[in-house]
Amino acid sequence: MRLLTPGPAPFQAEVPMKATSHTDPDFRKTMKRLQDALQQVFGVSGFTAALTGSGSWGGEVACMNFLDPTKKALVLSGGLFGARLAEMARLRGAQVHVVELTGEGKVPWGLLGDALHSVKPDLFFCVHVDTSTGTMVPVHEVLEFVRNASPYTLSVVDTVASAGNVPLHLEGLADYAFTASQKGLSAPAGLAPIALSARGLSHARPASWYGDLTRIWEFWERGKYHHTPAVSLIEALERATARVLEEGIPRREKRSKEAYAFLREALRGDFDFPPEEVAAPTVAVLFPKRESPEAVLARLEASGFRVAPGIGPTAGKAVRVGLFGSQAEAVQDLVEALLGVGA
Helix, strand or coil, X not given: CEECXXXXXXXXXCXXXXXXXXXXXXXXXXHHHHHHHHHHHHCXXXXXXXXXXCHHHHHHHXXXXXXXXXXXXXXXXXXXXXXXXXXXXXXXXXXXXXXXXXCCCCCCHHHHHHHHHHHCCCEEEEECEECCCCEECCHHHHHHHHHHHCXXXXXXXXXXXXXXXXXXXXXXXXXXXXXXXXCCCCCCCCEEEEEXXXXXXXXXXXXXXXXXXHHHHHHXXXXXXXXXXXXXXXXXXXXXXXXXXXXXXXXXXXXXXXXXXXXXXXXXXXXXXXXXXXXXXXXXXXXXXXXXXXXXXXXXXXXXXXXXXXXXXHCCCCEEEECCHHHHHHHHHHHXXXXXXXX
């Protein structure tokens, strides 16, 4: 079965999954190499780490460190995962305000500016690529807009469906960024890589022992024992991330963009797509014109392809195709199968 879901993405066969001790000096060197690599992935010069947990844990940790019932959060939401961050913030007791992307998936700059002025949020959340809709916001422009309009607001960005496959330059823009190991980084699932600014660390008021960013910082930076991390997954992620950087993130982005363009051109008679100007290169959301998404999924499964159904706002309306890393190389075969589906 060829895996073309929008995560997990296939990982290289040579990515190691070996057992070692978290106290082994060689493992500490692996952690440092991974931190250096993640700085390049996120485009930052400060603290990075890989939390033991899924990408969603990365978002939860932000809420557990930066929010409480006295705080206000503003979420720029374009789908299921923006809504998920808003839900996490509400569970911390914060006052949550949501600005939705337009129906075309664009940033409503006027509404966002008005909300920043009226709400005066302590924390701003943004999802770079929402895999439920396949839309991508201009994340650097959004974060710069927020920093200029509300300098004291901390910014948190979800890069789960972009990091490692789309160049990021978050230095001075994001106080906290998180991703997941199993998508653009082409590693096994189970880790949430993060980047944390010095300003973000100074504002951390943890309501979780396990997710305490100050303790996590001490563990990764000073070796002070906090917990036993997922050592085998960290070993695998370090090697996978090194491979990503060896290839080059701009090259990976180019391959994904070319694969998406090929999909769009070949299938436009049978499927609708999100508008080109907002479509993410890493996740293609296809809306069948002639049959149900369930029928498309079943026939692709029979042809040896596993893609994903729509979720959130696209549930029951679309199928979703991952174009992370090596997945983009399978697009021609997928198109042939999809054209067979539409025959």
